[in-house]
Amino acid sequence: MPANRDIAALFSSISGRYDFLNHFLSLNIDKMWRKKLVRSLGVSADHRVLDVCTGTGDIVIEFAKNSKSSQCFGIDFSGKMLEIAQRKVEKSGLGRRIRLMQADAMNIPFDEEFFDVVFMGFGMRNLPDTAKGIQETIRVLKKGGKVLILEFSPRQSGLAGWFYKIYLKFVVPVLGGYISGDSNAYRYLATSIPDFLEPEKVSQLMKAQGYTNIKATPLTSGIVYIYEGTK
Secondary structure (H helix, E strand, O other): OOOHHHHHHHHHHOHHHHHHHHHHHOOOHHHHHHHHHHHOOOOOOOOEEEEEOOOOOHHHHHHHHHOOOOEEEEEEOOHHHHHHHHHHHHHHOOOOOEEEEEOOOOOOOOOOOOEEEEEEEOOHHHOOOHHHHHHHHHHHEEEEEEEEEEEEOOOOOHHHHHHHHHHHHHHHHHHHHHHHOOHHHHHHHHHHOOOOOOHHHHHHHHHHOOOEEEEEEEEOOOOEEEEEEEO
């Protein structure tokens, strides 16, 4: 795992093409995954919500659109990604309800028991210490609050799993590198998926940090999982 500052630099280097490549390389399925994550929370009102590793802001914007009275915050360690997120927030007309901050998921700059909900989308596998990252989410949650994490899984079986492994090994690094102009970044992003934790291990880490009612829900044949937990 590269150092935190190296990961931040990596995401900043591909920020300009990040959204396009996410949609292009996933055949737009990533949009459905994020909507599923937000909607899995159910009807919500008057929540204070944090999106950790917000990137270009898709999850926090999606939540704000579906929960008119909630206060929404997004943090990311890449200033370049946050610049794009801020433009998207302003374009969506949600600038008064979404606050973006440059911050590290390893040291979330909020007091204990500050939030009702914490989201994290496709950020957990990039954390230098997964257990510490999960610990930080539970620290800032109120009692009874929920965490919802969207992340790729290293496990896919059958013909679909074989095709996906080939896709990650050859297609993502080549196309991602060519379009973004940074082959190293997309080589890292592709290898970070098979190198990540199995769903059972993620659930165990959540339990070890104090979460209860843990659920791990596979989407798209287990390519990604939604992890849920209650403080």
